Amino acid sequence: xxxxxxxxxxxxxxxxxxSRSDRCTSEAYKWAEDQRQEHRRKADHNKRESLSILxxxxxxxxxxxxxxxxxxxxxSAKFIxxxxxxxxxxxxxxxxxRRPQELWRVYRGTQRQIEFSMSNFQFSVEDYNIGEVAAxxxxxxxxxxxxxxxxxxxxxxxxxxxxxxxxxxATTVSGESxxxxxxxxx
Numbered sequence: 740x741x742x743x744x745x746x747x748x749x750x751x752x753x754x755x756x757x758s759r760s761d762r763c764t765s766e767a768y769k770w771a772e773d774q775r776q777e778h779r780r781k782a783d784h785n786k787r788e789s790l791s792i793l794x795x796x797x798x799x800x801x802x803x804x805x806x807x808x809x810x811x812x813x814x815s816a817k818f819i820x821x822x823x824x825x826x827x828x829x830x831x832x833x834x835x836x837r838r839p840q841e842l843w844r845v846y847r848g849t850q851r852q853i854e855f856s857m858s859n860f861q862f863s864v865e866d867y868n869i870g871e872v873a874a875x876x877x878x879x880x881x882x883x884x885x886x887x888x889x890x891x892x893x894x895x896x897x898x899x900x901x902x903x904x905x906x907x908x909a910t911t912v913s914g915e916s917x918x919x920x921x922x923x924x925x
Contacts, residue, residue: 763861767875771860771882775853778889782846789839792830799827838896845892852885 803820810816834840859867860878867874 765871765875767878768857768860771853771857771878774882774886775850775857778846778850778853782843782850785839785843785846789834789843792834792839796827796830796834799823799830803827836898841896842893845889845896849885849889853882856881856885 800823803823806815806820806823807817810820856878859865860874863869863874866877869877
């Protein structure tokens with residue numbers, strides 16, 4: 740039997756006969772794969788959003804001075820640059836508030852953690868070198884832990900409404916912007 744043929748043969752796991760391919764058909768593995776695919780989709784979406792908005796802001800911001808300098812009529816020298824500046828400002832605000840670049844990093848990191856656990860499960864590596872049921876339970880536990888950590892990180896990216904309210908009140912009372920909204924300026 741050649742090495743190539745041998746690699747196609749089922750590999751018995753230490754729990755007594757469960758092959759690598761059988762292990763990958765378990766409910767736990769399928770669930771982990773669904774989670775991996777979902778986080779990959781979210782990471783890809785946030786990557787596209789982040790890079791496309793950033794590129795748009797750069798192009799629009801670069802075009803404004805050229806239009807102002809070389810515009811021949813009121814529309815091309817004033818109206819179009821003002822509109823481009825407005826759209827560029829909205830894009831910049833969107834990147835700062837929604838932070839798709841951070842979500843991209845968080846979701847891609849979770850995808851990689853899930854892939855690591857799935858590989859260890861599939862090949863009975865490290866802590867997964869145990870019986871099928873115990874390995875499936877460990878896979879679910881590790882993937883769930885990664886999902887919980889992702890949620891906690893994501894939750895930290897959501898703007899704090901109370902902090903924003905305090906910053907607005909401080910600005911209104913003092914008439915100028917407070918650089919640190921956590922400090923009381925009243």
